Amino acid sequence: MYNxxxxxxxxxxxxxxxxxxxxxxxxxxxxxxxxxxSGGELVNQKFADLAGTSVFNLFFENSTRxxxxxxxxxxxxxxxxxxxxxxxxxxxxGETLLDTIHNIEAMGANLFVVxxxxxxxxxxxxxxxxxxxxxxxxxxxxxxxPTQAMxxxxxxxHFKGDFTNLxxxxxxxxxxxxxxxxxxxxxxxxxxxxxxxxxPKTLLPTGIEQLGVHVYHDMESGLKDxxxxxxxxxQNERMAGAYLPSTQExxxxxxxxxxxxxxxxxxxxVLHPGPMxxxxxxxxxxxxxxxxxxxxxxxxxIAVRMAVLSIVAANQRSLL
Amino acid sequence: MKNILIKNGCLVDPIAGTEQVxxxxxxxxxxxxxxxxPVGFTVDETIDATGLIVAPGLVDLAARLREPxxxxxxxxxxxxxxxxxxxxxxxxxxxxxxxVLDESGLVTNLRQRAKNLDLARLYPVGALTVGLKGKEITExxxxxxxxxxxxxxxxxxxxxxxxxYRAMLYAANFGFELRxxxxxxxxxxxxxxxxxxYASRLGLTGIPVIAETIAVAQIVQLMRATGCRVHLARMSxxxxxxxxxxxxxxxxxxxxxxxxxxxHLADIDIGFFDSQYRFDPPLRAVADRDAxxxxxxxxxxxxxxxxxxxxxxxxxxxxxxxxxxxxxxxELLLPLTLKWASSQHISLPQALAKISSVPAxxxxxxxxxxxxxxxxxxxxDAKAHWQVxxxxxxxxxxxxxxxxxxxxxxxxxxxxxxxxxxx
Numbered sequence: 221m222y223n224x225x226x227x228x229x230x231x232x233x234x235x236x237x238x239x240x241x242x243x244x245x246x247x248x249x250x251x252x253x254x255x256x257x258s259g260g261e262l263v264n265q266k267f268a269d270l271a272g273t274s275v276f277n278l279f280f281e282n283s284t285r286x287x288x289x290x291x292x293x294x295x296x297x298x299x300x301x302x303x304x305x306x307x308x309x310x311x312x313x314g315e316t317l318l319d320t321i322h323n324i325e326a327m328g329a330n331l332f333v334v335x336x337x338x339x340x341x342x343x344x345x346x347x348x349x350x351x352x353x354x355x356x357x358x359x360x361x362x363x364x365x366p367t368q369a370m371x372x373x374x375x376x377x378h379f380k381g382d383f384t385n386l387x388x389x390x391x392x393x394x395x396x397x398x399x400x401x402x403x404x405x406x407x408x409x410x411x412x413x414x415x416x417x418x419x420p421k422t423l424l425p426t427g428i429e430q431l432g433v434h435v436y437h438d439m440e441s442g443l444k445d446x447x448x449x450x451x452x453x454x455q456n457e458r459m460a461g462a463y464l465p466s467t468q469e470x471x472x473x474x475x476x477x478x479x480x481x482x483x484x485x486x487x488x489x490v491l492h493p494g495p496m497x498x499x500x501x502x503x504x505x506x507x508x509x510x511x512x513x514x515x516x517x518x519x520x521x522i523a524v525r526m527a528v529l530s531i532v533a534a535n536q537r538s539l540l
Numbered sequence: 541m542k543n544i545l546i547k548n549g550c551l552v553d554p555i556a557g558t559e560q561v562x563x564x565x566x567x568x569x570x571x572x573x574x575x576x577x578p579v580g581f582t583v584d585e586t587i588d589a590t591g592l593i594v595a596p597g598l599v600d601l602a603a604r605l606r607e608p609x610x611x612x613x614x615x616x617x618x619x620x621x622x623x624x625x626x627x628x629x630x631x632x633x634x635x636x637x638x639x640v641l642d643e644s645g646l647v648t649n650l651r652q653r654a655k656n657l658d659l660a661r662l663y664p665v666g667a668l669t670v671g672l673k674g675k676e677i678t679e680x681x682x683x684x685x686x687x688x689x690x691x692x693x694x695x696x697x698x699x700x701x702x703x704x705y706r707a708m709l710y711a712a713n714f715g716f717e718l719r720x721x722x723x724x725x726x727x728x729x730x731x732x733x734x735x736x737x738y739a740s741r742l743g744l745t746g747i748p749v750i751a752e753t754i755a756v757a758q759i760v761q762l763m764r765a766t767g768c769r770v771h772l773a774r775m776s777x778x779x780x781x782x783x784x785x786x787x788x789x790x791x792x793x794x795x796x797x798x799x800x801x802x803x804h805l806a807d808i809d810i811g812f813f814d815s816q817y818r819f820d821p822p823l824r825a826v827a828d829r830d831a832x833x834x835x836x837x838x839x840x841x842x843x844x845x846x847x848x849x850x851x852x853x854x855x856x857x858x859x860x861x862x863x864x865x866x867x868x869x870x871e872l873l874l875p876l877t878l879k880w881a882s883s884q885h886i887s888l889p890q891a892l893a894k895i896s897s898v899p900a901x902x903x904x905x906x907x908x909x910x911x912x913x914x915x916x917x918x919x920x921d922a923k924a925h926w927q928v929x930x931x932x933x934x935x936x937x938x939x940x941x942x943x944x945x946x947x948x949x950x951x952x953x954x955x956x957x958x959x960x961x962x963x
Binding site: 341344362 | 744748
């Protein structure tokens, strides 16, 4: 099937989703990221991979953490970086998404990092940018957050070595989570044999099992003997609707406490994409405990984003 | 008015269920004779229909013409020309214009402007509630007198069942028909695609099938209580069609249609967020599409409509959830109906019935080739292939998921009231 992220040679020219990417490319991203990490820390030097490249961070939706890590990643690769908070500007004045893109393209952009509240926005942009311009999806609606998923893969590989014998549980608001979808696709491709999602029925997308996951509605059976627990952030606005009765009830049933974590393997690691809601989806004792790898995730996030930017920029350059 | 001889065509009569090569004589805007010329008939114009199908003109139950109010998308003139090119001789338009067709003066005005164009016949559907706001019912009797053939909410569901109940009681009082699109708005919420694994995969907010089934169930209950005649517009799901089937078996005065798009497409066709596939109701699962085809074959679905909705490029070049819904369809009604018929081995008279005689009956006239019937005809080459190229469409709306597709069946002539309006 045609994949808009790949060129005719099958190389990555945009990163829009982890879905449909061959294992070779996922591994290439992880291996490239490993070049930027030494002893669990970022290599403290600047690289020239993006020298002369103009990277525009276009955040149509609020984000501090992701935008900052992309900025750092691009700067460490010697790119010229501009970050625009589009919410408050052009589109608010009625400009269409593609008009905004074409205008910034005319300013000499080579690479767009895009966050948007609508699923598929990055696909639309990638379809309409000029040849040689790369698009990296930094989160679109509920659809995909591929760099977050890849930093999770990096973290899992760092601590667990291999994917092919792991049991992994993704816990929480899967319905609204672009992270979960991207994790599921990446884990499947990397050979994880048992991917589980644990959530109440109100927070699970219809037919999610068709993505190749096992569905659980309770923590005890869902977490049993897992190697990795990937927690999802629960947005507070979800509490007000009919999705959940209350924060307290969610915490009681699905919050990751030391007691619930004990169902997992003793050496299981705990991931969280941040920002965390302590006492809602995760207990402080777990968040700050030995099994949590939440801070290494942040560090690895920069390395993975450096890898992705470097790879797509190089492959786009080779097209010109 | 000219006397026309249509010579040597294959006459397909969906009412009689016949196909025969014969001459057809038109006089005074009506069919004057089949086979031999009537006594004293003088031919003013001859159309050589050798190799062509000659059939009653198509009757499209749902085509948005965008005028008044949305002339930047399309005009009455452009879309009536598209109808002519598509072999559509009777166009039923929903009331969702701006202003909404909720006053008899607006209806009279629209009909007059359509009449001045001298192309297809226009059948407006009046608004069921003032401004389509779902609060007060319209002056249905006066709208009927002005030429409305039925009453509908367009795509705006009535939130208050009490209003719908009263509207149905009132319509039943006069024997008027309501055209309702079965959709429970609170279950649609902010949904943009069929609630199934594909929408889940793409992260698109889903519209569950129960949004349709609950609405159908409510409408059926209200029909039992009020005796109102109802036509359900654009069915989309297997479960919804099961309810229709049961209601029809019970003998309720219920009919329904489906759009040409839903016969051929499913949610998985959305691919990578292709906004050409954004429809209302959404394209549902493959199993639903198969159930639609089955329901067409067994007669549960009475008619096929184009659901013509001209959308400009700006309306489509947006992320899927923001993109405007709908597609151009008047010029695709015939070939996409023929495509269904061909794949299902449905005879030509049976297939054409879905887009001519059956919807015509709903409008109160006979679309057959019997002497005395309207001389509203379509002449087409059933074997001609053509490709859907946007620039070549007469409709101002160039967007459709079928761009680039090969169609079978090309309209050569369209005749309305005994006058050639296309060809």
